[in-house]
Each structure stands twice: as structure tokens, then as C-alpha cells.
Amino acid sequence: MKLSIDRERCEGYGLCAESAPELMHLDDEGELVLDHDEVPPSAGPAAESAVRVCPVAALKVG
Amino acid sequence: MGPARPTERIVVVGASLAGVTLADAVRRQGFTGSLTLVGAEPRAAYNRPALSKGVLDGTATDADITLPPLTCDVDEIVGTAAAGLDVDRREVVLEDGRRIPYDRLAVTTGARARRLADLGAADPGVHETVFRDLDDARHLAAALRGRPKVVIVGAGILGMELASVCAASGAAVVVVDRQPPLLAQLGRYLSDLLADAASAHGVELVHDPAGVRLRGTGTPVVELAGGGRIEGDLVLSAVGCAPNVGWLARTGLLTDGGLRVDARCRAAPGVVAAGDVAAFPVPGGGHRRTPSWNSALEQGRAAARTLVDGDDAPALVPSPYFWTEQFGLTVRICGELPARGTPALLRGGPPSDGALLRWSDAGGGATAAAVNTRMPIARLRALTRPEPVPLEVQR
Numbered sequence: 001m002k003l004s005i006d007r008e009r010c011e012g013y014g015l016c017a018e019s020a021p022e023l024m025h026l027d028d029e030g031e032l033v034l035d036h037d038e039v040p041p042s043a044g045p046a047a048e049s050a051v052r053v054c055p056v057a058a059l060k061v062g
Numbered sequence: 063m064g065p066a067r068p069t070e071r072i073v074v075v076g077a078s079l080a081g082v083t084l085a086d087a088v089r090r091q092g093f094t095g096s097l098t099l100v101g102a103e104p105r106a107a108y109n110r111p112a113l114s115k116g117v118l119d120g121t122a123t124d125a126d127i128t129l130p131p132l133t134c135d136v137d138e139i140v141g142t143a144a145a146g147l148d149v150d151r152r153e154v155v156l157e158d159g160r161r162i163p164y165d166r167l168a169v170t171t172g173a174r175a176r177r178l179a180d181l182g183a184a185d186p187g188v189h190e191t192v193f194r195d196l197d198d199a200r201h202l203a204a205a206l207r208g209r210p211k212v213v214i215v216g217a218g219i220l221g222m223e224l225a226s227v228c229a230a231s232g233a234a235v236v237v238v239d240r241q242p243p244l245l246a247q248l249g250r251y252l253s254d255l256l257a258d259a260a261s262a263h264g265v266e267l268v269h270d271p272a273g274v275r276l277r278g279t280g281t282p283v284v285e286l287a288g289g290g291r292i293e294g295d296l297v298l299s300a301v302g303c304a305p306n307v308g309w310l311a312r313t314g315l316l317t318d319g320g321l322r323v324d325a326r327c328r329a330a331p332g333v334v335a336a337g338d339v340a341a342f343p344v345p346g347g348g349h350r351r352t353p354s355w356n357s358a359l360e361q362g363r364a365a366a367r368t369l370v371d372g373d374d375a376p377a378l379v380p381s382p383y384f385w386t387e388q389f390g391l392t393v394r395i396c397g398e399l400p401a402r403g404t405p406a407l408l409r410g411g412p413p414s415d416g417a418l419l420r421w422s423d424a425g426g427g428a429t430a431a432a433v434n435t436r437m438p439i440a441r442l443r444a445l446t447r448p449e450p451v452p453l454e455v456q457r
Contacts, residue, residue, distance in 0.1 A: 011394075
């Protein structure tokens with residue numbers, strides 16, 4: 001399972017990072033950083049919930 | 063109220079952004095009792111702000127605007143509106159007669175388009191067209207293919223976004239209001255900026271301080287109080303929204319026809335409300351509905367915490383965020399609106415090439431706006447704080 005960001009859409013709300021802090025964070029500029037190219041199976045639900053809470057659908061999992 | 067027990071039943075009435083966010087957040091807060099979400103629209107929740115933008119201009123598909131489905135354990139009742147509330151028996155009464163018992167209730171029934179007829183400003187028999195849901199957006203998109211002359215009553219956010227898409231589709235557009243576009247919503251500077259952009263795109267802006275009346279039958283003629291008539295193939299009313307609280311009549315929950323909440327989104331013991339339906343406390347006293355996407359999101363989350371943690375939940379301190387796209391300008395704003403006075407230009411030049419504006423307020427804070435500039439919200443919000451603006455944003 002992989003996570004990807006659509007940079008054009010991402011506005012840096014940070015709700016995803018709140019949902020899945022083990023997978024991503026906002027840097028000092030407020031930009032989202034994915035900390036793992038590959039989502040470990042144990043973090044699958046966290047990844048899905050991060051995708052779900054993104055208000056601008058900038059985060060994809062696949 | 064105390065923390066929710068696992069045996070309790072939470073019912074959320076209203077399944078648009080606030081309701082879906084609230085239901086999801088209730089589970090994420092660890093609530094393990096029964097959770098029911100009731101929605102009137104016969105389809106999955108979607109992103110309403112996109113209706114007057116991408117949906118109308120054809121660049122967004124239904125899939126693009128549909129909110130991701132809830133994956134938590136929730137009983138969803140879709141396509142059925144709530145008709146009433148029995149507060150003594152603690153039951154939501156659905157329009158089909160079903161009764162849904164609750165221990166804790168969330169009201170997220172949103173708002174509906176206000177009509178000039180509601181304001182007594184339309185002849186009986188006038189066919190008044192409004193713009194609120196996906197069906198409205200589809201109807202207007204179809205009508206625009208015939209290159210109609212469009213008259214829009216109301217130069218607020220919605221009216222101006224509609225004007226932008228209509229003009230881009232090749233329609234002749236007139237927008238009528240009591241005052242200059244967006245003045246009340248955004249303040250003079252942004253009002254001027256967007257009005258100039260609208261005029262440059264061929265939109266005719268008309269204002270009459272005494273307002274208008276819809277005359278005739280069928281497609282109305284817009285009559286200005288000061289004299290003059292504006293005719294169009296299509297007349298749209300974009301004059302704000304009214305809260306969906308009819309189903310709460312005679313429950314004792316309403317004050318002056320509105321549903322007031324406190325800073326924890328509590329409307330009554332065991333009852334919370336969030337989103338367009340809720341009148342939230344205003345600094346300095348009073349209550350006001352803040353019908354915006356951002357409010358639905360943050361109130362939905364705050365109300366969920368209150369339902370689950372009870373009175374121990376934190377009060378919501380709103381972080382106002384707003385955006386609009388019209389006439390080639392995308393404006394994102396953090397902070398209180400309308401913004402008064404002349405902003406400092408942190409990054410100047412023609413706004414269409416990107417500008418960053420900051421209005422200082424008396425309290426030491428500020429409102430910040432980014433025009434045609436992509437900027438993470440955290441950076442825009444940082445500009446609303448009292449401390450001096452860091453140099454790096456001025457790059």
C-alpha cells in the first residue's frame with residue numbers, strides 16, 4: 001500500500017497528520033511530508049483514515 | 063453532561079459535511095456505543111463549495127466532489143429527512159413515521175437557500191430559482207448551454223461565484239444587490255478587487271440600496287425599488303441561507319427561530335449542533351450562524367468531542383478560514399471578516415499574479431489573504447498573529 005499527495009490540491013490542513021502521525025507530518029512551512037514510501041500493513045487503517053479526513057481529497061492510497 | 067457510556071445511543075441528524083465529520087470523529091474519539099446517521103439527500107455526502115465552481119463549469123465530476131464514505135461502524139439512514147423531535151421520549155421522528163431513539167443527539171441539518179419570497183419580495187406565482195444542492199448545479203449547468211441572459215439577485219459569495227461561471231460560459235450576466243459585491247462579507251478592499259475583476263469579465267453590477275422585487279409569473283422580472291426593470295432568461299436568487307430547524311419546532315430548543323449553541327457546540331443537555339444550522343457564540347456577545355465549509359468541519363469535530371467527553375471537552379476557538387474562486391482570482395483568507403481598512407501588501411504587484419495582504423486589527427491580530435498564491439494554511443494563519451511578520455514570507 002502506497003500513499004501519495006496531490007501537491008496542487010494539498011492546502012496543509014494537517015488533519016491527516018493528526019489521524020496518522022506515524023505516517024506523515026507537517027514541516028515548519030506547513031507542508032505535508034510523508035514519512036514512509038510504503039505503508040506498513042499495520043498502519044493500513046491509519047492511512048485510510050488520513051485519506052478520509054483530507055478535506056480537499058489531496059491524499060490517495062493505493 | 064458526563065462522558066458517554068458504551069451503552070448509549072448517539073444519533074446524528076443531517077449527513078452533509080458537518081454530520082459526516084461529526085459521526086467519524088465520534089468513533090475516532092473512541093465511542094463504542096450505537097451510532098446512527100440520518101440524511102435527507104438521497105446520495106452520499108459531497109463537497110458543497112465545489113457546486114458553484116467545478117461542478118457548474120464541468121471540471122469536477124461527481125466522484126471528485128463525493129466525500130469519502132464512512133468506514134467506521136455507523137448505521138446510515140439515507141434519503142429520509144427528520145420530520146420532528148420528541149424530546150420527552152428522546153426519539154427522532156422521520157418523515158416516514160419511523161422513530162429513532164437516542165441518548166445523545168447531534169443536529170447537523172444544515173441550511174436551505176433563502177428565497178426572496180421568504181423576505182416578502184416576490185409576487186405570488188413567481189418561479190424562483192435558487193442554488194444550493196447538486197440538482198440545482200446540474201440544472202443550471204444544463205441551462206447555461208443555451209447561452210441565456212442571466213440575472214443574479216445577491217452579490218455575496220455564492221452570487222459572485224455563479225456570475226463568474228455563467229460569464230465564462232458565454233452568458234450575459236447582471237448581478238443586483240443592495241450594496242457593492244461582497245462588501246459586507248469581505249470588506250472594501252477585496253470587494254473592489256473582485257468587483258473590478260467581474261466588470262473586466264463583462265459582468266454588469268447593479269445596486270439599489272432599497273432592494274428588488276421579483277415581478278410577474280413564471281420567470282420573473284427583477285424590479286429595482288428605485289425604478290428600473292431587469293429581464294433575463296434565467297433569474298437566480300442568491301440571498302443567503304436559512305437554517306433547517308423546522309423539524310425542531312415546539313421542542314424548546316429554538317430561540318427566535320434559531321438553534322443557539324455554546325462554545326462546546328451544546329444546544330441543550332445531551333444535544334449538540336454544528337455547521338450551517340448552528341448559531342455559534344460571537345466574541346462580544348450574541349450568536350451567529352457561520353455557514354461555511356470550515357465552520358462545518360471545525361464545529362463537527364468539536365461537537366463530537368462534547369458528545370463523547372461531555373462537559374470536559376474543550377471549548378472551540380474558531381480559526382476562520384475561507385476561500386473563493388471567481389473571475390480568475392483565487393482568494394484564501396485566514397482571520398476575521400469583513401477585513402476593514404487598507405491592507406499592508408506583504409507581496410504586491412497585480413493581484414492576478416499573486417498577492418499577499420494583511421489587515422491589522424485593533425486587538426493586535428490580523429486578517430491575512432493570499433490571492434492567486436498557493437500557500438499552506440499554517441503559513442497564512444501565522445500571518446494573523448500579532449507578532450511581526452517573519453521575513454521569509456516576504457520572499
